Each structure stands twice: as structure tokens, then as C-alpha cells.
Amino acid sequence: MIAITTGLLNSIGRDLRNSAHTIGTEGGRVFAFFVSNGTADHPNAGILLGNGFSYTAATCLTICNGGRSGLIGNGGNGFGGGRGASAQLIGHGGNGSNAVTAGANGGRGGNGGVFWGNGGHGGNGASATAPGGKGGAGGDGGNTGQWAWLSTAGNGGHGGNGAAGTAGAAGVGGGTDAAANGGNATKGGDGGAGGHGGSAGFNSYISSGGNGGNGGNAGAGAAGGAAATAASGNGGKGGDGSNGGAGGAGGWGGNSSAAYGRNGSGGNGGKGGNAGLAANGADGANGTSATKDGGKGGDGGSAGLNGAGGAFGWEGFGAGLAGNRGTAGVNGATNVLKGNGSGGKGGNGYSYNGTGTGSAGGKGGSGGNGGKYGNGGMGGNGGNADSGSGNSGTGQSAGSGGTGGIGGNGGAGGSIAGDGGNGGNGGTGGNGGNGSNGATAGGAGTGGASGTGGAAPKGTPGVAGTPGQNGQPGIQS
Incomplete structure (x- = not known):
């Protein structure tokens, strides 16, 4: 009997406790x-x-x-x-967060409560990491409430920095003319814009606007790829440098309340990216016994442009105390000296070595044109002609000497600052051969004509070569 009573009481107590816990839990949920x-x-x-x-x-x-x-x-x-x-009636807005992913935008700040509370600050944009990537924008600051007293709007977040561009690939020597050209660089990334400062509510009192965020700095331009000499003997073109990115604009300051308060200050613009440098054109190859004429020098690449600095952010325009205007970003450095991206030198024409063929010397290759800042390449020299040769034993006249090769033309200078290249010198004419001896003496060979000097658009023209000497007549036996 006692055991039965004890079990019954325990059961009732257990049920009462469970019922009380259920009522408390449900009440807690309602309260929460x-x-x-x-x-x-x-x-x-x-x-x-x-x-x-x-x-x-x-x-x-x-x-x-x-x-x-x-x-x-x-x-x-x-x-x-x-x-x-955002807060509702009374309270501060939450802050927007800084971006974590590269190049992403920062979060916006929440608004303050309708009657009181500061706006949350905007988060910062993340800097780019991929070549040429743009920085993320800063988040805008939150506003104060419409009827807020003694409250301040949130500041805008700062913009992220842009990433530098990618350098051009180097040309490949010994292949096609196209493969020998240096690759062009890719542009630097722009900086992210700064977030705007939040503004005080239209009917707020003694409330201030938030400051604008600073714009991010831009990425620099990259260098053009180096050129190589192709199998044809022509020099490849130097790769172009790329432009620097534009700096991010500064965010605007927020407006103050109609009565008292202070206007927000504008953010500063980001710095523009530096210009990328160009590569020089490759030199042309010298002539050979198989290919007498020298190769053309490759044109120089053009340097990139410097990026513009970001615009300044304006101060707020409310009726309160004046804020400060932001500062415009500095333009990127031009960084390009005279002579950058010069044309390659033309190859020299092939010169003979007195083998008696009477052949003309090879032509010198033209110098490459300079890029925007580059100098024109020097023209190659014309090759010396071979001497003439007469038949021996029969008193035949000797052969005439060959004409000297023409000097290559100098390349044109760049459009901004480069000088023209000098023309190549003409080759020396070959000497006439001596007549052979016989019953009737052979006549003397005539010396070859001199090669012409190469022209130059701005540089010094090449000098003409020296005519070859006449040979000696044969002796009558």
C-alpha cells in the first residue's frame, strides 16, 4: 500500500513539474x-x-x-x-562591415532611430588582388532618424585599392614576325569610390552629417613585353606599356539638420596609377651570304598614360556648421623618360671579302620607328661590294666591281619626345679586277659605284660609301 501511494504521488508530482515547465517555456517564448x-x-x-x-x-x-x-x-x-x-524608434544603427572578398564592396551602415540614435558607419571596400582588378567601394554611412535629436549620421567607408596591371609577354625569337613582337601590358585597376556620409533627418535637431570615405588608390600600369628577332631577320615590335588606373572618388559628406549640427566633410580622392613603360624594338639581324640584306629594326612600343586622381568629395550642404571639402587625388606619375620605347637598329648589309664575284653589297636594314617617347632606330650600314675578277691566260678584260649596298633609313622619332634615328652609311664599292696578260692585254675592270647613305626623318642622314678603284690593265706578252 505504501509503495502504491508513493508511486502515485511521484507520478502526480512528475506531471505537475512537466506542466509547470511547459507553462514557463511557453511564457518565456511569448516574453522573448x-x-x-x-x-x-x-x-x-x-x-x-x-x-x-x-x-x-x-x-x-x-x-x-x-x-x-x-x-x-x-x-x-x-x-x-x-x-x-537600422534602429526603430530609439537606438543606434549597426555598422556596415568591411568587405572580406577581394574587390568586394563594404556594407552600408544602418539608420539611427526615428527620435534618437546615431547612424552606423559604412564598411571599407576590399582591395583587389587579381591583376588589373578594381577596388571595392566603401559602404554609405547610415542616416539619423527623421525627428532625431542630438544625433550623428554614420561615416562612409573607404574604397579599396586597385591592383597593378600585368606585364606583356616577351616575344619569341627565331619564329614568325608576329611571334617576335612583345606583348602589350594590361591596364591597372581603378580604385574603389569612398562611401557617402549619412545625412541628418529632415526634421532633426542639433544633428550632424557623417563624413565621406576616401577613394582607393589605383593600380599602376605595367611594362610592355620585350621584343625578339624573327627568323626573317626583322626585329619585332616592342610591347606597349599600359595605362594606370583611375583613383577612386571621395565620398560626399552628409547634410546636417536644419537647425544647428555640422555638415559632414567630403572624402579625399585616391591616387591615380603610374604609367607603364614600353619596350624597345628589337634590332634587325645582319645580312649573311645567303640573305644579303640586313633585317629591319622593330618599332618601339608606346608607354601607357598615367591614371587620373579621384575626384574630391563635396562637403554636406545642410544649414549647420560647414564641413570640409575633400582633396582631389594626385595623378599617377608619368614615369616615362625620353628614349623609352625606341626603335631597333637596322641590320648591316652583307660585305664581301674579295672573292672576285663582282657582286653588290647587301642593303642595310631600316631602323625601327620610336614609340611616343622613343628614339628612332639607326639604319644599318650597307655592305661592301666584292671586287671584280678577269679571266687569266687569254688577255680578257677584268670584271667590274660591284656596287656598294645602300644604307638603311633611320627610324622616325616618337610623337612626344623622341629623336629620329641616323641613317646607315652606304657600303664601299668593289674594286675592278686586273686585266690578264696575253698576246693582247686585257682591259682593266671598272671600280664599283658607292652605296647611298640612308635617309633620316629627324636624325642625321647616312654617309655615302666610297667608290671602288679601277683595276690595272694586263701586260702584253
């Missing part, structure tokens, strides 16, 4: 619906009172927006580029 702070699982606060949840690296793996506040309470902060949440 109205009054509670946000959590990682439930980021929004209770609808009457409570702060929204602010994410961190421990609670957010990607991009998370801050949790919503109650009617009274602060908005939560974002993470990974997420937005800050």
Missing part, C-alpha cells in the same frame, strides 16, 4: 517575442525591446547582415561586407 536580444540563430531582437545580433567571424562564414532591433534598441552590425541593421 516582445523583449529579447538577437542571437546567432535568431538575429532579430524582440519587437518591443532589444538589440539586434552583431555577427563576427565566429558566427558568420560568408556575408551576414546585422539583426533587426526592437522599437527600442540598437541595430546589429554586419560581417563580411554585410549591412548594418
Whole structure:
């Protein structure tokens, strides 16, 4: 009997405890619906009172927006580029978060409460890492509430920096003319714009605007690829340098309230990227016994342009105290000296060595034209002609000497600062051969004509070669 009574009491007590726990749990849920702070699982606060949840690296793996506040309470902060949440009636807006992914934009700040509370700050944009990538924009600052007192709007986030461009690939020697050209570089990335500062609400009182964020710096231009000499003997063109990116614009300052307060200051513009340098043209190959004429020098590449600095951010235009205007970004450096991207030298024509063929010397190759800042390449020298030769034993006349090769033309100078290349010198004419001896003496060979000097658009013309000497008549036996 005692055992039965004890079991019954335990059962009743157990049921009462379970019932009480159920009532307490349900009541807690109802209470939390109205009054509670946000959590990682439930980021929004209770609808009457409570702060929204602010994410961190421990609670957010990607991009998370801050949790919503109650009617009274602060908005939560974002993470990974997420937005800050706005407050409702009384409370501060959450901060937008800095971007984590390269080149991504920062999160916007949440607005302050309608009657009181500061706006959240915008997050910073992330700098680019991929070559030529653009930096992320800064998030805008949050505004104050429409009827807010003694509140300040959030500042805009700073823009991320752009990444430098990629250098051009080097040309490949010994192949086609096209393969010998140096590759062109790719442009530097632009800087991200700074976020705008938040503004005070239209009917707010003694409230200030937020400051604009600074624009990001731009990436520099890269160098053009080096040229090589092709199998044809012609020099390849030097690769063009690329332009620097444009600096990011500074964000605008926010407006103050109609009565008192201070206007936000504008952000500074980012620095423009430096210009990329050009590569010189490759020299032409010298003539050979198989290919008498010298190869043409390759044209020089053109240097890139420097990037423009970012525009300054304007100060706010409210009725309160004046803010400061931002500073415009500095333009990137031109960084290009006279002679950058010069044309290659023309190859010399082939010169004979007195083998008696009477052949003309090879022509010198033309110098390559300079790029924008480059000098023209020097023309190659004409080759010396071979001497003439007579038949022996029969008193025949000797052969005439060959004509000297023509000097190559100098390349044109660049359009901005380069000098023209000098023309190549003409080759020396071959000497006439001596007549052979016999019953009737052979006549003397005539010396070859001199080669003409190469022309030059701006440089010094080449000098004409020396005529060959006449040979000696044969002796009568």
C-alpha cells in the first residue's frame, strides 16, 4: 500500500513539474517575442525591446547582415561586407562591415532611430588582388532618424585599392614576325569610390552629417613585353606599356539638420596609377651570304598614360556648421623618360671579302620607328661590294666591281619626345679586277659605284660609301 501511494504521488508530482515547465517555456517564448536580444540563430531582437545580433567571424562564414532591433534598441552590425541593421524608434544603427572578398564592396551602415540614435558607419571596400582588378567601394554611412535629436549620421567607408596591371609577354625569337613582337601590358585597376556620409533627418535637431570615405588608390600600369628577332631577320615590335588606373572618388559628406549640427566633410580622392613603360624594338639581324640584306629594326612600343586622381568629395550642404571639402587625388606619375620605347637598329648589309664575284653589297636594314617617347632606330650600314675578277691566260678584260649596298633609313622619332634615328652609311664599292696578260692585254675592270647613305626623318642622314678603284690593265706578252 505504501509503495502504491508513493508511486502515485511521484507520478502526480512528475506531471505537475512537466506542466509547470511547459507553462514557463511557453511564457518565456511569448516574453522573448516582445523583449529579447538577437542571437546567432535568431538575429532579430524582440519587437518591443532589444538589440539586434552583431555577427563576427565566429558566427558568420560568408556575408551576414546585422539583426533587426526592437522599437527600442540598437541595430546589429554586419560581417563580411554585410549591412548594418537600422534602429526603430530609439537606438543606434549597426555598422556596415568591411568587405572580406577581394574587390568586394563594404556594407552600408544602418539608420539611427526615428527620435534618437546615431547612424552606423559604412564598411571599407576590399582591395583587389587579381591583376588589373578594381577596388571595392566603401559602404554609405547610415542616416539619423527623421525627428532625431542630438544625433550623428554614420561615416562612409573607404574604397579599396586597385591592383597593378600585368606585364606583356616577351616575344619569341627565331619564329614568325608576329611571334617576335612583345606583348602589350594590361591596364591597372581603378580604385574603389569612398562611401557617402549619412545625412541628418529632415526634421532633426542639433544633428550632424557623417563624413565621406576616401577613394582607393589605383593600380599602376605595367611594362610592355620585350621584343625578339624573327627568323626573317626583322626585329619585332616592342610591347606597349599600359595605362594606370583611375583613383577612386571621395565620398560626399552628409547634410546636417536644419537647425544647428555640422555638415559632414567630403572624402579625399585616391591616387591615380603610374604609367607603364614600353619596350624597345628589337634590332634587325645582319645580312649573311645567303640573305644579303640586313633585317629591319622593330618599332618601339608606346608607354601607357598615367591614371587620373579621384575626384574630391563635396562637403554636406545642410544649414549647420560647414564641413570640409575633400582633396582631389594626385595623378599617377608619368614615369616615362625620353628614349623609352625606341626603335631597333637596322641590320648591316652583307660585305664581301674579295672573292672576285663582282657582286653588290647587301642593303642595310631600316631602323625601327620610336614609340611616343622613343628614339628612332639607326639604319644599318650597307655592305661592301666584292671586287671584280678577269679571266687569266687569254688577255680578257677584268670584271667590274660591284656596287656598294645602300644604307638603311633611320627610324622616325616618337610623337612626344623622341629623336629620329641616323641613317646607315652606304657600303664601299668593289674594286675592278686586273686585266690578264696575253698576246693582247686585257682591259682593266671598272671600280664599283658607292652605296647611298640612308635617309633620316629627324636624325642625321647616312654617309655615302666610297667608290671602288679601277683595276690595272694586263701586260702584253
